[in-house]
Amino acid sequence: ETGVTQSPTHLIKTRGQQVTLRCSSQSGHNTVSWYQQALGQGPQFIFQYYREEENGRGNFPPRFSGLQFPNYSSELNVNALELDDSALYLCASSKTYQETQYFGPGTRLLVL
Amino acid sequence: AQSVTQLGSHVSVSEGALVLLRCNYSSSVPPYLFWYVQYPNQGLQLLLKYTSAATLVKGINGFEAEFKKSETSFHLTKPSAHMSDAAEYFCAVSVSNAGGTSYGKLTFGQGTILTVHP
Numbered sequence: 001e002t003g004v005t006q007s008p009t010h011l012i013k014t015r016g017q018q019v020t021l022r023c024s025s026q027s028g029h030n031t032v033s034w035y036q037q038a039l040g041q042g043p044q045f046i047f048q049y050y051r052e053e054e055n056g057r058g059n060f061p062p063r064f065s066g067l068q069f070p071n072y073s074s075e076l077n078v079n080a081l082e083l084d085d086s087a088l089y090l091c092a093s094s095k096t097y098q099e100t101q102y103f104g105p106g107t108r109l110l111v112l
Numbered sequence: 113a114q115s116v117t118q119l120g121s122h123v124s125v126s127e128g129a130l131v132l133l134r135c136n137y138s139s140s141v142p143p144y145l146f147w148y149v150q151y152p153n154q155g156l157q158l159l160l161k162y163t164s165a166a167t168l169v170k171g172i173n174g175f176e177a178e179f180k181k182s183e184t185s186f187h188l189t190k191p192s193a194h195m196s197d198a199a200e201y202f203c204a205v206s207v208s209n210a211g212g213t214s215y216g217k218l219t220f221g222q223g224t225i226l227t228v229h230p
Contacts, residue, residue, distance in 0.1 A: 035220075042223050103155040
């Protein structure tokens with residue numbers, strides 16, 4: 001059984017640019033949650049997608065947006081990148097939004 | 113709103129010694145509680161979870177945690193530390209609704225870095 005995968009593993013962008021991060025959920029899982037982990041901090045909830053609909057959002061501005069596809073993979077888009085967006089972005093999938101979340105390896109984003 | 117406090121950002125133990133990582137939570141409704149471990153440059157791996165069944169929860173790699181409602185705590189322990197346990201550990205809470213099912217959003221603590229000395 002394939003676990004949660006994320007791409008790319010690393011990314012360098014400049015301030016003001018846009019970025020798309022991708023996540024493939026574990027087989028049989030219909031929910032994807034995204035978290036931002038700044039250096040030295042615990043992960044912060046960005047939003048969750050359940051059966052292609054947003055199912056909750058954390059305290060992040062609208063320039064953070066997402067999408068979930070019919071195969072339950074997901075994208076996280078960030079527009080107008082800021083230096084503070086530099087972080088490890090973690091994706092987690094679960095069987096439903098009520099079930100345990102299993103995390104991918106993350107995408108490390110550096111904004112210069 | 114729920115929150116998690118991990119006491120001690122760094123814990124250092126000798127190999128073979130007891131590991132105790134502290135976690136206190138705040139939640140107005142029955143919580144679901146989790147411990148995750150993060151090795152350098154990796155994602156989070158689930159160690160164990162509490163979902164209102166037994167208060168003593170056993171996880172992988174010899175770890176266990178006890179849910180104490182009166183103390184609002186969910187401390188993680190391991191009787192004998194191994195060098196391979198060196199990592200960062202995160203406690204997380206997910207609140208439940210009246211039906212007892214989780215809302216899914218995880219709120220994490222700041223993490224505790226565990227160092228194991230030979």
